[in-house]
Ligand code: SF4
């Protein structure tokens with residue numbers, strides 16, 4: 018059922034617009050004495066909510082091993098093509114040699130990145146995460162291309178539930194020892 | 199006139215201009231601060247001049263109040279690159295901002311801003327006590343529109359042009375109401391209170407000893423104030439600028455110091471406008487109206503203090519002026535802009551008839567007063583015939 022709103026014609030006082038002005042002045046005066054909402058930015062920082070999509074970073078697992086296996090899925094999925102990966106072999110003497118591949122270099126161009134989070138979503142290794150860094154500054158374009166080392170510095174270590182490669186290594190070793198699979 | 203007189207006049211002029219420009223500058227600051235308070239922000243609170251800002255409590259307070267933002271802004275305007283777009287008319291483009299500022303400063307010449315006494319006779323503190331004071335002010339301050347229109351035209355750009363056209367239409371419309379609304383004031387100043395028979399502003403202030411005009415002439419005061427808002431291009435009448443539709447209006451093509459000139463010009467106009475309003479309706483530098491029964495000293499308690507009294511009267515005048523400026527700013531951050539046709543309607547259909555009606559009404563009232571009260575006893579007439 019529709020409700021008809023009755024529109025009264027304006028009274029004389031309302032037509033003069035003066036009571037409205039006075040009302041407005043009152044409101045602005047009250048607002049002037051409200052507590053201020055300004056955040057004094059560089060000294061005070063805003064709280065970052067859970068699930069915030071900040072700068073994409075690379076993370077290590079709690080054992081300190083780099084998780085990225087250089088599968089390049091993120092590179093392919095990235096809509097603005099912000100990621101460029103140079104895949105590399107993992108050297109024989111490394112203890113994670115069984116992973117076979119790791120990124121030799123991993124570049125993310127922060128000027129291109131649109132913080133969509135696709136890379137995080139697609140990564141099969143949970144190696145790339147958009148964390149809470151929101152302030153990206155630099156004076157040249159080159160400075161905005163973050164390389165592997167910087168990405169790991171920003172990313173730090175995140176807890177891992179699977180230890181997928183450790184399990185695989187253990188399984189291989191067991192098989193090699195003649196264990197039954 | 200010997201050269202020391204001329205030198206003194208020059209010094210006075212410089213002093214007055216410096217004080218006015220400082221007031222204008224700090225009203226920009228006031229504008230920014232009040233705007234941010236109203237919007238729940240803090241406003242500029244970081245600019246600091248090392249030596250002064252390091253004084254323990256005072257310095258921090260000044261920094262918090264944004265006092266040092268003004269020199270910072272001024273310097274910024276000075277050192278900014280001044281782009282001159284290729285398509286502008288160079289000569290007019292350069293002249294226009296000066297034209298916007300100069301009238302405001304010229305008006306200062308006839309503006310009384312205080313009082314001093316010689317042998318108990320009050321004299322105005324003013325650069326030139328012209329007989330036609332208010333006419334001079336009306337004539338010169340309306341020249342300010344040429345700065346706007348010329349700048350708009352020289353900008354050679356349709357947005358600026360629109361701003362200029364609108365502003366000239368608006369200024370002309372409101373000029374009428376502005377001029378008419380002050381007629382009752384001068385009728386009164388030259389009528390029953392026994393004025394000196396001229397248009398000086400000092401005369402107007404003296405005529406308000408008993409009752410400030412705003413109290414018994416609220417409608418002319420209101421019309422004048424509204425027209426003043428329009429004349430100074432302040433919101434809710436900032437047709438020439440209308441950032442939302444015309445980019446920047448008449449000063450779209452301006453940058454750097456030329457823009458700064460326009461900016462100060464606007465505020466200088468506001469200061470002058472508030473000063474004139476204070477003189478016409480708020481009793482100028484007088485402390486309180488006597489209401490006809492309070493003793494005479496209430497109006498000028500500092501009459502017998504010598505030069506200190508004069509300084510106090512100037513300060514009191516500036517306080518009133520600043521209160522009015524704050525009101526200007528407060529209105530700006532409260533009201534939305536009128537539509538262009540509304541501006542025209544208000545000007546021609548409401549303010550102008552209202553002003554005319556006031557003239558008739560107050561003419562009758564003052565005429566009746568003149569006829570039925572004994573004019574010969576009023577003090578000003580006696581004063582006039584005394585020397
Ligand atoms: S967040 Fe989006 S844009 Fe940025 S690197 Fe990842 S996939 Fe590319």
Ligand code: SF4
Pocket residue numbers: 084085086087088089090091092102139140141142143144145
């Ligand atoms: S970050 Fe993930 S998706 Fe990208 S290359 Fe490394 S493992 Fe593959």
